[in-house]
Each structure stands twice: as structure tokens, then as C-alpha cells.
Amino acid sequence: MSEKFSSMSVFLDSENELEAFATRLARASNLDLVIFLKGNLGAGKTTFARGFLRGSGYQGLVKSPTYTLVEPYSHDKDKNIYHFDLYRLSHGEELEFAGIRDYFDGQSACLIEWPEKAEGYLPEPDIICQLDYHGRGRNLRISAMTEKGEHVMLGMLPN
Numbered sequence: 159m160s161e162k163f164s165s166m167s168v169f170l171d172s173e174n175e176l177e178a179f180a181t182r183l184a185r186a187s188n189l190d191l192v193i194f195l196k197g198n199l200g201a202g203k204t205t206f207a208r209g210f211l212r213g214s215g216y217q218g219l220v221k222s223p224t225y226t227l228v229e230p231y232s233h234d235k236d237k238n239i240y241h242f243d244l245y246r247l248s249h250g251e252e253l254e255f256a257g258i259r260d261y262f263d264g265q266s267a268c269l270i271e272w273p274e275k276a277e278g279y280l281p282e283p284d285i286i287c288q289l290d291y292h293g294r295g296r297n298l299r300i301s302a303m304t305e306k307g308e309h310v311m312l313g314m315l316p317n
Contacts, residue, residue, distance in 0.1 A: 163302035164311045171295045176202050179298065180209025183285075186313030189214060189237045190264055191306065192281055194273040197289035199245075202296050203271040206287060207241045210269060214239055222271075227256065238266040250276035285310065 170176045193210075195203040208220040216231050216239065223229035223243045231239045240261045247253070253276050261268055262281050273280055284307035288299040302308040 163304070163308045165299065165301035166311070167297060167299045169292060169295055169297055170202075173202070173205050176205050176289075176296055176298070177209030177212065180206045181213030182314050183300075183310065184210040184213030184267075187267065187310045189239065189267045191267045191285065191310065192262065192283045193267070193269050194280075194283040194286045195269060195271045195289070196273065196286065198291070201289040201291060203287075203289060204241075204243075206289065206298075207269045207271070210267070211239060211241070214267070228261065240266055240268045242268065242270040244270065244272040244275040247272070247275040250279035253279045283307070 168179065170179060195206055197203055204220070204222045211220050211231055214231075214237075218231075220231075220241075221229065223241055227242065227244070227247070229241045231241065242261075244253075258276075258279065270276075270280065270283075273283070282303060284302070284304045286301045286303060288301075290297045290299075300311065302311045
């Protein structure tokens with residue numbers, strides 16, 4: 159029997175609201191997390207990653223790793239955040255050659271855009287974020303997939 163974990167849907171009226179939500183998620187986490195970011199081009203996946211990085215204390219430039227595949231960000235001497243963009247990936251096997259397993263070290267957060275491009279080559283996500291257009295805003299459906307993801311989502315609830 160599989161466990162049921164939390165999910166929620168929120169409407170985010172602006173890019174600022176999307177960033178603020180991702181900031182709250184980062185602050186509720188301990189940065190040992192795998193998050194899949196799903197949605198069409200321009201849906202806000204990189205905006206979400208920027209908010210998560212800001213919530214983790216990173217203040218520098220956040221760019222989409224579309225051409226580099228992964229962009230590393232140092233949180234402190236022991237914690238890193240890796241932002242992956244797999245849009246241009248031809249086959250998930252390419253990740254094996256790039257040493258993908260080294261990034262999932264149990265001490266880092268990994269934000270992965272276009273995870274469906276590498277199905278079978280990525281670890282199970284703790285959280286899946288599905289972003290969809292709705293007028294000028296975005297609908298975000300966030301689902302916990304593991305106990306760790308559930309713990310983070312519960313940490314986002316108001317006291």
C-alpha cells in the first residue's frame with residue numbers, strides 16, 4: 159500500500175507572488191531536497207528556481223541553465239543548490255556521462271526543469287511543482303512525493 163502525501167493548488171497572480179511562494183518553500187526546507195519543476199515554456203520554472211534560491215540566502219544572479227544543463231549555487235560551505243534545465247537533453251543517458259549521480263549527495267537541493275526528458279535517470283522527487291498559465295497568472299500544483307517533501311510542505315503552513 160502506498161502512502162498518500164499532501165498536495166495543494168494555488169493561484170499566483172504575478173511573477174513576484176511565484177517567487178515569494180518558492181522563497182517560503184526554501185525556508186521550510188533543509189536543502190536536502192529534489193524538486194521537479196514541470197510546465198510549458200515560459201510557465202515560470204526558472205522564476206520558481208530564483209525564488210527558491212533567494213529563500214535559501216543566495217543573492218547573486220540566477221540564470222537559466224538551458225545551455226549548461228546545470229548551474230551550481232553555493233549556499234554555504236556544506237550546502238549547494240543545483241538548478242538543472244533538461245530542455246535540450248536528447249536522451250536521459252547523457253546525464254550518466256555528465257556524472258548526474260554526484261549531484262544527489264543528500265546534502266544539496268536539486269531543482270530540475272523538464273524532468274520528463276530524463277525519466278529513469280533521476281532519483282524520485284521529494285516535491286513536484288506543476289506550473290500552468292491561467293490568464294496573466296499561474297496555477298501552481300505542488301505535491302509531496304516523499305515523507306521529506308511532506309515535512310517541507312507542512313512547514314509552509316501558517317502557525
